[in-house]
Amino acid sequence: MIRFDKVVKRFGDNVVLNELDFTVSPGEFVTLIGPSGSGKTTILRLLMTLEKVDGGTIQVDGEYLSHMERGGKLVPADEKHLRKVRRHIGMVFQQFNLFPNMKVLQNITEAPMRVLGKSRAEAEERGRELLEMVGLSEKVDAHPSQLSGGQQQRVAIARALAMEPDVLLLDEVTSALDPELVAGVLAVLKDIATSTEITFLCVTHEMQFAKDVSDRVIMFDHGQVVEEAVPEKLFTSPEHERTREFLHAVI
Numbered sequence: 212m213i214r215f216d217k218v219v220k221r222f223g224d225n226v227v228l229n230e231l232d233f234t235v236s237p238g239e240f241v242t243l244i245g246p247s248g249s250g251k252t253t254i255l256r257l258l259m260t261l262e263k264v265d266g267g268t269i270q271v272d273g274e275y276l277s278h279m280e281r282g283g284k285l286v287p288a289d290e291k292h293l294r295k296v297r298r299h300i301g302m303v304f305q306q307f308n309l310f311p312n313m314k315v316l317q318n319i320t321e322a323p324m325r326v327l328g329k330s331r332a333e334a335e336e337r338g339r340e341l342l343e344m345v346g347l348s349e350k351v352d353a354h355p356s357q358l359s360g361g362q363q364q365r366v367a368i369a370r371a372l373a374m375e376p377d378v379l380l381l382d383e384v385t386s387a388l389d390p391e392l393v394a395g396v397l398a399v400l401k402d403i404a405t406s407t408e409i410t411f412l413c414v415t416h417e418m419q420f421a422k423d424v425s426d427r428v429i430m431f432d433h434g435q436v437v438e439e440a441v442p443e444k445l446f447t448s449p450e451h452e453r454t455r456e457f458l459h460a461v462i
């Protein structure tokens with residue numbers, strides 16, 4: 212579902228990703244861990260087409276992200292191609308970024324109506340189902356400012372799901388939350404991961420969550436994969452000293 216092939220990303224002289232290769236299979240839940248500044252967020256931003264690669268290619272569901280095929284050749288993608296590929300991908304951010312002037316339900320229905328062309332009735336019906344899924348049925352008519360951070364984040368998750376993504380990117384989704392609100396958000400995500408076919412790529416510092424929910428964990432440093440394994444293996448008997456050091460520092 213996701214394929215990075217010799218991906219290079221630089222900011223000036225800073226080589227953030229250095230010929231990075233990795234893949235994520237359909238329906239898999241993969242978590243990226245590693246020290247701050249190692250390039251994890253950059254990977255998610257490349258997938259959201261908020262940044263462009265300096266070398267190599269990225270594919271999502273068989274489609275090139277920054278390139279498109281024309282006459283048997285790969286050429287830089289145009290805006291139309293980017294829009295098409297982006298439709299497969301949803302993202303939930305650290306800051307929930309809800310529309311403050313819209314009620315909860317409208318936050319969820321706006322994009323499906325505008326972008327997917329759904330009718331209001333259809334979008335609202337699905338919106339209510341999704342709010343039930345994230346445990347917020349009673350907040351349909353609330354404004355975001357009337358919700359706790361954890362509730363706002365659950366609305367943001369419902370909003371991302373309303374766009375019917377094949378891939379959902381999670382960027383430190385609990386870091387802005389008070390500690391007592393973290394568990395509720397993680398429980399909702401775990402429930403979605405196990406009950407849908409969505410492919411997840413997650414960046415988190417919540418090692419217990421990574422352990423609980425991931426099919427595979429990738430330890431990442433200096434723009435390269437240090438090692439990858441099922442969580443039971445990576446967290447209990449990592450192969451590399453760098454992984455041991457990192458886990459020792461964060462757990």
Ligand code: ADP
Nearest residue numbers: 222225227245246247248249250251252253254
């Ligand atoms: P992580 O998510 O692992 O903490 P990031 O992907 O945010 O790491 O950052 C990787 C490196 O890229 C860091 O050295 C950071 O300073 C640099 N970087 C990220 N975004 C930009 C940008 N827009 N401009 C310049 N440097 C950036």
